[in-house]
Amino acid sequence: MDTEAVRSFVRAAELGQLQHAANELGVTQQAVSKRIATLERELEVRLFTRTARGVELTLDGQAFLPHARGIVTGVDRAVTAIRPGSRALRIDVLGLRSAQAVVLHDYWRSHPGTDLDVVTLKVNDPHVAVAAVEAGDIDASFRTVTDPATLPREVQMIHAFDSPLELLVGPRHPLASARTLAPPQLRRHRIWVPGIAPRTEWAEFYDQLVTEFDLSIDAAGPHFGDEVLLETLADSADVATLVGARDRYIWPTDHDLRRIPIVNPTLAYPLSLILPRTNPHPGLRKIINHFGSLAPPPETTWRPSWATTPRRIDGDNPAEEKVRRR
Incomplete structure (x- = not known):
């Protein structure tokens, strides 16, 4: 199975458009379309249906997607194993027009050398994103688990910023x-x-x-x-x-x-970031510090009861923490 075809399928599924996947992968839309068509012939199923807005997963595509992500992750881990530290920082956002994506884009524009991969898992259950962080498929996710007691011990949740x-x-x-x-x-x-x-x-x-x-x-x-x-x-x-x-x-x-x-x-709306409790990606620290530079909302602000107070990453030196408490 062509792993680049599987990667093209995953990115097209996450972005919803073949052109966006092609732009991200550095190939033409025609190349992405051919890769996916080849993959569909090999699997003997249709993975996408075309719509006016782009592409949508078929039922077979939905069933294949989590396994395809595992294939891509496995390949990336294999490459990383021989090139330590080479993988981009991968952060999950709710949408590419969301406040999370906008803030990350602002950070990247002021730090253009940052190797950053912004993805959208397109899942409603935040525990699915937590599992992806725990498995190492992504480095962090802008999700909130409103009952932190249900988080596994291997991950932590910190306040990012208010929207x-x-x-x-x-x-x-x-x-x-x-x-x-x-x-x-x-x-x-x-x-x-x-x-x-x-x-x-x-x-x-x-x-x-x-x-x-x-x-x-x-x-x-x-x-x-x-x-x-x-x-x-x-x-x-x-x-x-x-x-x-x-x-x-x-x-x-x-x-x-x-x-x-x-x-x-x-x-x-309080936005949280879920990340590993130990050995988080080294690129996360600067981005979390960037959250502290954002203008806080006024003192007369309403937040839901589950909103957490901003706190440092576990294991940090409090004297070095720059995330502003609001």
Whole structure:
């Protein structure tokens, strides 16, 4: 089995587009397509279906993906065994437009020599990401286990940074002209957050947000992607959504969407980083220190009950720790 074909399959599955996989692998889209086609013939199954937005895994593709990741990881470990320290720092983020990816990109732009591999595991259960860290498939993951007692002893979870929320609305929404909004002003307005997966950290976040501020969070319907969500907001006079202040969204100018900060209190989503308890990748320390340089949210900030206080990596010298306590 061609391991580069398996690698192309894995990256296409994680990124959702053959072109993005090709760009990352340094080959043409046609080369990636041929590799995957060859792999499909060898396996005698279809791994992907083509969609308007890219590619989606078939049921066979979903079944093959975790094993394919294991193949790629095994090859990488074999190479690393003869070239110690050669592998890039691999960090899992929830999405390439998420605040985590934006912060990592900002860090990389100021440290262009950093060998960094940003991946998206596309799993809802944070324990799957924990297992990937524990197995060494990834070096760290931006996930939160809201009950830290369930973490295995081999991994630790530290606070990374807080992501303040903003209300995103179209030009005809009654709140569109506001410069800032306080949480009570959001009551009785429909806040659409489609695709909230049950028993995830963000499901628990929104449950607590609703209870605390008496908001109406509508999670109905599947999430068909950011483009559909943004089009819906642009055309609606009563639908809004919540986004992170650092999340990257791009829309056509005729959408005329408005991002409105929420204040008094600021609503903050706490982002955590899961990493090995012993011998973490040496590149992680500088990135974690970078989190400490980010502007903290205001003192009047609401966080969910499971938010943890920032703390140093286990084994660090406290005198050398630069992660700012907020």
